[in-house]
Each structure stands twice: as C-alpha cells, then as structure tokens.
Amino acid sequence: MTSKPSDFIRDIIDADLASGKHTEVKTRFPPEPNGYLHIGHAKSICLNFGLAKQYGGQCNLRFDDTNPAKEDQEYVDSICADVRWLGFDYGSEALFASDYFETFYSIALKLIREGKAYVCSLNEEEIREYRGSLKEAGTASPHRSRTVDENLDLFARMRVGEFKDGAHVLRAKIDMGASNMKMRDPLLYRIRHQSHHRTGDTWCLYPMYDFAHPLEDALEGITHSICTLEFENNRPLYDWVVANSALPGKPEQTEFARLGLDYSVMSKRKLFQLVEQERVSGWDDPRMLTVSGMRRRGYRPEAIVRFCDLIGVSKNNSTVDMGKLEYVVRDDLNPIAPRVMAVLRPIKLVINNYEAGKSEALTVPFFPPDIGKPGEREVHFGRELYIESTDFEEEPSKGFRRMAPGRWIRLRYGYCVRCDEVIKNDDGEVVEVRCSYDDSTLGGTSPEGEKVWGIIHWVNAADSLPAEIRIYDRLFSAAAPDAGGNFLDYLNSDSLETLEAWVEPCLAGGDVGPQVQFERQGYFVPDSVDSRPDALVFNRIVGLKDSWSKKAVAEPSTPAEKPKSARSATRPKSRSKAEIRGAARYRDATLASRFIRYQDVGLSEGDADVLTGSLTWGDRLEALNAAGMPWDLAAKWLLNEHPREGDDPIEFASDVSEFLVVTTASGTLITTTSGSKLWGQLAREPGSAKALIKSQGLEQVSDDASIQPIIDKVIADNASKASAYRGGKDTLMGFFIGQVMRASKGKANAEKVKELLLAALA
Numbered sequence: 227m228t229s230k231p232s233d234f235i236r237d238i239i240d241a242d243l244a245s246g247k248h249t250e251v252k253t254r255f256p257p258e259p260n261g262y263l264h265i266g267h268a269k270s271i272c273l274n275f276g277l278a279k280q281y282g283g284q285c286n287l288r289f290d291d292t293n294p295a296k297e298d299q300e301y302v303d304s305i306c307a308d309v310r311w312l313g314f315d316y317g318s319e320a321l322f323a324s325d326y327f328e329t330f331y332s333i334a335l336k337l338i339r340e341g342k343a344y345v346c347s348l349n350e351e352e353i354r355e356y357r358g359s360l361k362e363a364g365t366a367s368p369h370r371s372r373t374v375d376e377n378l379d380l381f382a383r384m385r386v387g388e389f390k391d392g393a394h395v396l397r398a399k400i401d402m403g404a405s406n407m408k409m410r411d412p413l414l415y416r417i418r419h420q421s422h423h424r425t426g427d428t429w430c431l432y433p434m435y436d437f438a439h440p441l442e443d444a445l446e447g448i449t450h451s452i453c454t455l456e457f458e459n460n461r462p463l464y465d466w467v468v469a470n471s472a473l474p475g476k477p478e479q480t481e482f483a484r485l486g487l488d489y490s491v492m493s494k495r496k497l498f499q500l501v502e503q504e505r506v507s508g509w510d511d512p513r514m515l516t517v518s519g520m521r522r523r524g525y526r527p528e529a530i531v532r533f534c535d536l537i538g539v540s541k542n543n544s545t546v547d548m549g550k551l552e553y554v555v556r557d558d559l560n561p562i563a564p565r566v567m568a569v570l571r572p573i574k575l576v577i578n579n580y581e582a583g584k585s586e587a588l589t590v591p592f593f594p595p596d597i598g599k600p601g602e603r604e605v606h607f608g609r610e611l612y613i614e615s616t617d618f619e620e621e622p623s624k625g626f627r628r629m630a631p632g633r634w635i636r637l638r639y640g641y642c643v644r645c646d647e648v649i650k651n652d653d654g655e656v657v658e659v660r661c662s663y664d665d666s667t668l669g670g671t672s673p674e675g676e677k678v679w680g681i682i683h684w685v686n687a688a689d690s691l692p693a694e695i696r697i698y699d700r701l702f703s704a705a706a707p708d709a710g711g712n713f714l715d716y717l718n719s720d721s722l723e724t725l726e727a728w729v730e731p732c733l734a735g736g737d738v739g740p741q742v743q744f745e746r747q748g749y750f751v752p753d754s755v756d757s758r759p760d761a762l763v764f765n766r767i768v769g770l771k772d773s774w775s776k777k778a779v780a781e782p783s784t785p786a787e788k789p790k791s792a793r794s795a796t797r798p799k800s801r802s803k804a805e806i807r808g809a810a811r812y813r814d815a816t817l818a819s820r821f822i823r824y825q826d827v828g829l830s831e832g833d834a835d836v837l838t839g840s841l842t843w844g845d846r847l848e849a850l851n852a853a854g855m856p857w858d859l860a861a862k863w864l865l866n867e868h869p870r871e872g873d874d875p876i877e878f879a880s881d882v883s884e885f886l887v888v889t890t891a892s893g894t895l896i897t898t899t900s901g902s903k904l905w906g907q908l909a910r911e912p913g914s915a916k917a918l919i920k921s922q923g924l925e926q927v928s929d930d931a932s933i934q935p936i937i938d939k940v941i942a943d944n945a946s947k948a949s950a951y952r953g954g955k956d957t958l959m960g961f962f963i964g965q966v967m968r969a970s971k972g973k974a975n976a977e978k979v980k981e982l983l984l985a986a987l988a
C-alpha cells in the first residue's frame with residue numbers, strides 16, 4: 227500500500243503521539259441509524275477507520291441512537307453491512323449509545339448534585355427567547371436557582387414518566403452571558419414518550435447529542451473524535467461535558483470539511499424524501515450516492531475508498547466535481563473488467579454471400595494486451611448479426627468513419643463486410659443492412675485494394691441473449707440542487723434510459739464479471755435486484771469517456787484486434803502519450819492525487835494531465851510553487867519554457883527562486899520574450915537572473931524617447947500599410963505592434979508600443 231499523504235488531522239495525531247499525550251489512536255464512526263449511508267459518510271468512514279489502520283489503533287462503529295423518533299433497526303443493519311462492504315473491520319460488534327443510557331443518567335445526577343445542572347420548565351419557545359442572540363446576552367431561566375433537592379426530585383419523576391413531552395428539560399448550568407450561544411445553559415435531556423428500537427419503553431427521557439456524544443467518546447477511550455465542521459461551535463461544550471463527567475477518558479474533537487458533490491444532494495433527510503416520494507426506486511437506486519446505491523450501480527469498494535483518499539481532508543467546505551468520482555471508478559475498472567460485446571441499439575446485419583446456418587467459432591481475449599491478463603471466450607460468427615444502429619449512416623455525415631452504403635468495414639475479430647443494400651420500416655428507419663463479406667479478411671487482411679473505414683462491434687443473432695440495459699445520467703439537472711428553492715424541482719427527468727439490447731452469451735452463466743466492459747460503450751454490471759439468468763438486466767456503471775468535463779483522460783484502451791484463432795501476429799496498438807500518462811497515474815497514488823490537486827488549485831485538466839505523467843514534472847512544479855510562484859504561473863512557464871530531456875523537464879541548474887525574478891519581472895523589468903530566453907538560460911546553467919538581465923541588456927524599454935524612433939522607422943518602411951490602416955483597416959495594428967517589437971528585439975513594453983502607435987497612426 228502506498229503511504230497516505232499527510233493532512234492536518236494526521237499532523238495533530240503525530241504531535242499527540244510525539245508529545246506522549248496519547249500512546250495509541252482510537253477513533254470512532256458514529257452514525258445515527260436514521261437513514262442509509264451516503265458517500266459523505268464513506269469519507270468519514272475512510273478517515274476514521276483509515277487512521278486506526280495507519281496508526282495501528284482501533285476504530286469503533288458506534289450508533290448514536292439517542293433520538294428514537296426516526297431511528298430503526300433496518301438502518302442499523304444496512305449501516306453495518308455497508309461498513310463491512312467498504313472493507314473496514316469494527317471488531318466483533320457494533321456499539322450503541324443506548325447501551326450507556328444508565329451511565330449517562332448517573333452522570334446527569336452527579337452534575338445536578340454539584341450544582342452544574344438544573345431542571346427547567348420553560349417551554350421550547352421561551353427557552354429560545356431567554357437564550358438571547360449573538361448581540362445580546364441571554365436571561366437566566368426563573369428555574370435556574372432551583373435547589374439540588376428540587377432538581378433531583380423533578381429529574382427522578384421525569385424518568386419514571388410522570389410528565390408529558392416538553393414539560394421539563396434538564397439543562398447544564400454554564401453561562402447565560404457566554405459569547406458562544408451553545409454555552410448558554412444547553413439542554414442535556416428532554417422527555418420523549420416514544421419507543422426506542424433497542425430499549426423499547428424503558429426510557430421516556432432521552433439525552434441530547436451534545437451531552438451524549440462526548441460521554442460516549444470518553445467512555446470508549448476515544449482519543450481523537452473527528453466530526454464535520456458544523457460542530458466547531460459545539461467544541462467548548464464537548465470539552466465542558468468531558469471535563470465535568472470525571473470520566474478517565476479525555477477525547478478531543480477535531481473538525482474537517484464535509485464532502486459535497488455537484489449534481490447531488492447529500493443530507494439523509496433529502497435522500498429520505500427522494501425514497502419516500504418514490505422519485506427513485508429505493509435507497510439503493512443506482513442513481514443515489516448512497517453506499518448501497520453505488521454498490522448496485524457497480525462501483526467497487528476499492529474505488530470509493532480510493533476516491534476518499536484522493537480528495538483528502540481539509541478545513542474548507544467545497545464541492546467535488548462528479549467527474550472525479552467517475553474518473554476513479556473508471557480507472558478502478560479498467561484493469562479488472564473483462565471486455566465483451568453487446569449491441570445496445572440494434573439493427574440487423576445480414577451477409578448475403580455467407581452460408582446460411584454456418585457458424586465459425588472465434589476465440590477472443592477478455593483483455594487487451596496492455597492490461598496483460600489471461601482469459602478468453604468463444605464468439606460465433608454467422609450470416610445474421612446485430613450491429614449498433616449508430617454505427618450506420620445511409621448518408622454519412624462528414625467525419626463519420628463507420629458503415630455506409632458501399633463502404634467496407636471490419637466486424638471486430640471477424641471479417642470485413644461491405645454494405646450493399648438497406649431495408650427500412652414503414653417509418654423510413656433503417657432496420658437491416660445487407661452486406662457481402664470477403665472470406666480472405668479474417669485475421670486482419672484488408673479486401674484487396676479497398677479502404678476499410680473502421681471496426682465495429684457486433685453480436686451473433688443466432689446465439690446472443692436479450693438484455694435490458696439501464697443507462698443512468700445524473701439525478702439532478704442543476705449543479706447545486708439544494709442551493710435554493712426546492713431541490714426536488716431540479717430532478718433530471720432523463721436520468722434513466724432503458725434499452726433493449728443483445729449481449730454475448732458468455733454473460734449468462736455469471737462466470738464473467740460481475741463488472742464488465744461492453745466494448746466501445748462503457749462499464750456495466752448485472753443489476754443485483756432485477757437481473758436473472760433468463761432475464762438479464764445490466765446497469766451502466768460509467769461510460770468510457772468523461773461525460774462531465776470536456777477532455778477525456780485515461781480512456782481505457784481497447785482489446786487486441788485479432789482473434790487468437792487467426793494466427794497472424796499483430797503488435798499491440800501503440801499507446802498515445804495521454805494513455806501512458808493515465809496508466810502511470812493508475813499505478814502511482816502520488817501522481818493520481820497530484821492530478822486532482824492541480825485541478826483544485828486552478829490548473830486546467832489538460833495541464834494537470836501533462837504535469838502528472840511522471841513525478842519529475844510535479845517535483846519541478848512544486849519546487850517553483852514552494853519558492854513563491856503561483857501555481858498557474860509556475861505551470862505556464864514550466865510547460866512552455868522549460869527545456870526537456872525526452873518527455874521530462876530537466877533539473878534546475880539555477881536556484882529555483884531565480885525563476886521567480888524572471889516571471890515576476892516580466893511586464894516590469896523585462897518583457898515576456900526576454901523572460902523566455904532567460905528562463906532557458908537559468909534552467910541550463912547556474913546563474914543570477916538580475917545579473918543576466920543586466921549583462922545582456924534585457925531591461926524592458928518603456929520610455930517614449932527610445933520607442934518613438936523605432937515606431938517612426940517602422941511606419942516609414944511600411945508606408946502603404948500605414949495609409950491602409952489610416953483608411954480604416956484596423957486589423958493592421960497587430961502587424962505594426964509585431965514589427966516594432968521585433969525591431970526592439972523584444973525589449974519594448976508592448977502596451978507602451980501600442981499607445982504610441984495609436985497616436986502615430988491616428
């Protein structure tokens with residue numbers, strides 16, 4: 227396993243271990259069992275369990291089941307299953323806050339006896355009013371001065387059910403004037419006559435989160451209690467409860483930013499609404515970013531864990547691009563998903579000169595050579611096949627390189643065929659193409675003297691299997707569906723498309739996959755709920771290309787061209803540089819995380835791609851940035867000006883900070899043109915930028931007296947162009963600026979040149 231890059235939480239833990247404050251690391255993941263887990267929870271799970279694993283500690287799965295209203299055993303079961311599926315071990319059993327109810331109660335009694343808690347009989351609204359505001363201090367409740375005995379008596383009667391909901395609450399006696407509103411006598415207990423999914427009707431008094439949570443942590447000896455940023459203000463209260471509980475455990479709370487993804491909603495309440503209103507088929511609908519939805523969609527736990535590692539932890543809330551998640555999923559599946567053929571939008575292809583009833587078995591590989599995995603299956607070539615309707619155009623548009631009347635194309639692994647005739651239905655749609663084949667073309671030979679337009683996939687009509695295919699799109703049509711208004715208004719009505727397809731027979735037995743790549747179409751998985759051997763249903767996991775951002779990265783390569791039965795040896799297709807970079811990122815977690823981070827700091831996907839094909843590029847970039855050069859500037863100069871050795875940038879010969887002078891100086895001290903020259907010099911030989919500027923006379927020229935004579939000469943030398951400009955041909959300005967810049971050997975300040983030219987040519 228590659229080591230995880232550090233972050234502020236790991237820094238805190240390192241310091242705590244170094245100072246001897248802690249000798250072990252104990253974390254917990256504390257879900258409330260009131261819904262299914264989503265990808266945000268997965269991030270928290272990966273963090274908490276990941277820390278325990280990394281530091282040889284322990285992570286508890288503990289249910290925060292202190293609010294019986296919305297909690298249920300169904301959720302407990304699904305959460306346990308999801309955590310295990312993600313690959314994390316929480317020991318033999320999950321823990322429950324409800325198991326500590328008696329302990330919480332005795333700690334409440336202790337606080338009452340010490341005068342640190344009291345029973346308050348104000349109603350909810352009064353409590354809110356008395357609390358004051360950010361600007362005004364709160365007012366003491368009239369019940370704040372109840373005696374200890376009075377409080378003990380009332381609290382005991384609250385427990386046995388003498389009062390109805392809301393009649394009394396238990397509050398901590400802290401400070402009604404505290405600037406942090408959470409410290410103004412917060413609620414510790416409330417009355418709820420409600421059955422609990424584990425304790426039944428034993429209790430009608432339930433602890434508040436702010437009281438229960440720190441006690442749970444302290445009782446379990448948690449060292450680092452990690453939660454999301456919205457609990458930052460609760461931290462002083464957390465510390466107060468821990469300190470006043472007199473428990474030996476001394477957990478400390480650290481907050482990190484919650485994960486948000488665009489085109490999705492994350493809160494359990496909203497996910498619940500989608501389920502309850504049947505906007506989706508259930509918590510595990512493959513369009514939902516729940517752990518169960520992603521599992522049914524065909525994402526593997528490895529991909530989810532890797533995604534969580536890649537996005538890392540931070541203190542700033544931000545929204546992650548959905549494309550990043552899909553990038554990781556695609557990258558995860560590329561090396562493991564066998565390639566098979568499926569025709570999603572079929573039309574029939576009949577080969578007139580191929581013998582009816584004949585069938586030829588072709589043994590073809592499951593993986594392309596660059597994946598380098600064994601495995602093969604038979605496909606049968608025959609007279610009647612299916613091909614994609616999108617692979618045929620009767621009147622081919624410009625750039626269309628597949629089948630059209632009169633054209634030869636190759637049927638993958640099989641023969642070349644030429645389309646001779648089309649058959650249409652009553653609506654004028656092509657439903658069948660009639661072809662001839664050339665029997666000398668099996669195994670890669672082209673028909674004599676003919677151009678072959680492309681290679682398309684197919685399945686045999688005689689033995690392919692029907693399958694329902696579900697193509698998913700984003701569930702919401704707005705990037706931030708819960709930014710304002712009702713998020714349900716932004717549901718994407720086209721988020722599910724269902725197709726009637728034909729697939730290779732090898733998919734029937736369940737021996738292949740479950741995740742497979744349908745060649746040229748994407749990654750697919752049998753639907754775990756609806757697919758049966760005699761009625762196949764496949765979910766599209768993700769397409770082959772990034773549908774979220776413009777430029778596809780690390781597109782999986784396609785399998786070898788030849789069936790094994792055709793013996794002629796072909797070399798694997800050579801890979802493009804982009805493919806090689808994608809493969810390098812797949813192998814190296816540092817490159818992969820750099821790729822994402824560079825986009826986060828504002829570089830384009832294309833630049834981030836080039837900069838993460840090998841470690842050298844990023845090392846140079848980071849050195850420049852560490853020296854104080856902004857990311858975008860460093861990337862621009864590095865990519866455009868830095869000398870290369872092969873595909874890699876050479877080592878800096880000069881001190882990195884010298885490059886700073888070059889880039890910040892351009893536009894002031896020197897021009898960009900001079901800067902480019904200087905950058906190359908400094909890269910190759912040790913030197914001082916300032917000294918070089920001086921010795922080579924590269925200072926930028928921006929005074930009128932030096933530039934004006936050059937301008938006059940350029941205008942005189944180009945008299946006819948000057949009069950054309952004056953006659954209205956404005957576009958010539960670029961020509962004049964270029965001439966003057968050239969005459970000044972790139973040293974003139976371009977803005978000044980333009981200003982003086984405008985005056986001279988007026």
Ligand code: ATP
Pocket residue numbers: 255256257258259265266267269270452453454483484485486492493494495
């Ligand atoms: P939601 O806001 O989605 O309803 P929640 O915070 O109420 O979730 P809990 O069951 O209380 O759900 O969450 C369990 C743990 O998961 C908490 O520690 C919480 O901080 C963490 N968590 C919840 N949502 C996210 C998220 N989007 N990103 C990271 N961690 C999260």
Ligand code: MG
Pocket residue numbers: 258
């Ligand atoms: Mg919560």
